[in-house]
Amino acid sequence: MIVHTMQSRLAGAKAEAFFGFMINPTPEVYAKWLPEEHYEFHLIKKGKDEPVGNLFYFDQNIGKKFRMKFCATIVVAEQPEKIVFQMRKFGINLPGFLELEFEDTQGGLALTERIRIGFRGVGRVFDPFIRIIYSERFFKEMDAHHEREWVSLAECLAWEVPRTYKIREITPADYPQLEDFLYHAIFIPEGEEYPAREIIFQPEIYVYIKEFGGKDDCGVVAEIEGRIVGAAWTRIIPAYGNIDESTPELAISVLPEFRGREIGTDLMNDLFELLRKRGYARTSLSVQQNNPAARLYRRLGYVITDEKKDHAGHDDYIMVKDL
Numbered sequence: 001m002i003v004h005t006m007q008s009r010l011a012g013a014k015a016e017a018f019f020g021f022m023i024n025p026t027p028e029v030y031a032k033w034l035p036e037e038h039y040e041f042h043l044i045k046k047g048k049d050e051p052v053g054n055l056f057y058f059d060q061n062i063g064k065k066f067r068m069k070f071c072a073t074i075v076v077a078e079q080p081e082k083i084v085f086q087m088r089k090f091g092i093n094l095p096g097f098l099e100l101e102f103e104d105t106q107g108g109l110a111l112t113e114r115i116r117i118g119f120r121g122v123g124r125v126f127d128p129f130i131r132i133i134y135s136e137r138f139f140k141e142m143d144a145h146h147e148r149e150w151v152s153l154a155e156c157l158a159w160e161v162p163r164t165y166k167i168r169e170i171t172p173a174d175y176p177q178l179e180d181f182l183y184h185a186i187f188i189p190e191g192e193e194y195p196a197r198e199i200i201f202q203p204e205i206y207v208y209i210k211e212f213g214g215k216d217d218c219g220v221v222a223e224i225e226g227r228i229v230g231a232a233w234t235r236i237i238p239a240y241g242n243i244d245e246s247t248p249e250l251a252i253s254v255l256p257e258f259r260g261r262e263i264g265t266d267l268m269n270d271l272f273e274l275l276r277k278r279g280y281a282r283t284s285l286s287v288q289q290n291n292p293a294a295r296l297y298r299r300l301g302y303v304i305t306d307e308k309k310d311h312a313g314h315d316d317y318i319m320v321k322d323l
């Protein structure tokens, strides 16, 4: 029998959530879980001792070279600390097991993943044949896959935890944090490296937050459990997206791990409300043409009024919204 054990510790993750997902994988979470390597993991048939007996279909790449497609039945389920899947092909149970152990510890979730393939005792004569498929190379790829997949699941599940965020007006105590949000407001196309943080001190960038708190400065922040995770603010300053002396220009960012959950949409809608109350008629912005955020702005009522190049040579849209 070939046994291969992998272990991880995942800060912030919980055994209950991992156990729950692995016995009942929801398509919404699965879709976000390492999509470049994971193709399918879903329940095909319930067993009568659910979750024991539940039959799943798996299809995933392990690294670039190995694609694993198989069915597996849960043969052990001890909530929340242990699940054992047994591989099944052509309706026959195979001597292949995937064991998952979850333990909540002070340093996070201790996860053990163990693959057992083959037979005990005399059955070991089959080991060399099994090694043809489950080679050293396979287990090396498996180790790397293990590292990627469980960290990713921890992120996906954290995402799913129903978290309430509140949007409130920015206060002077929050101003120092605008440096972080200015940095995160810089659009980095996929695959490009993040610039050094000092980039924000370039005058044409820093102008968005320099001495923030003046008469035309407005802002809102999104807060989760006391932590600011997003900010949207406007100023009337001689910056890229300025169109005149009476139209505030918007800047916005949400921390990377909180994007795509409509926090940006809510921040902007609340900011528009604040701007209306303060008597502004319009608001403008500049956005790189290849930034997906341009779609969000269009959805929120901005229209393109001009096209320009910014200081770094990027093609930008100037967009304006009537309030």
Ligand SMILES: CC(C)(COP(=O)(O)OP(=O)(O)OC[C@H]1O[C@@H](n2cnc3c(N)ncnc32)[C@H](O)[C@@H]1OP(=O)(O)O)[C@@H](O)C(=O)NCCC(=O)NCCS
Pocket: 184, 185, 186, 187, 188, 252, 253, 254, 255, 258, 259, 260, 261, 262, 263, 264, 265, 266, 285, 286, 287, 288, 291, 292, 293, 294, 295, 296, 297
């Ligand atoms: C733009 C941004 C503030 C939106 O906040 P959000 O909470 O992710 O937004 P929502 O969930 O309300 O809306 C999702 C929309 O944001 C945009 N978006 C999502 N992820 C994005 C990303 N990584 N970068 C830029 N825009 C993104 C898309 O338009 C997306 O809608 P769509 O793909 O369905 O068209 C946020 O994604 C961000 O901080 N991006 C990086 C910084 C940036 O580009 N700032 C704007 C400079 S002009």
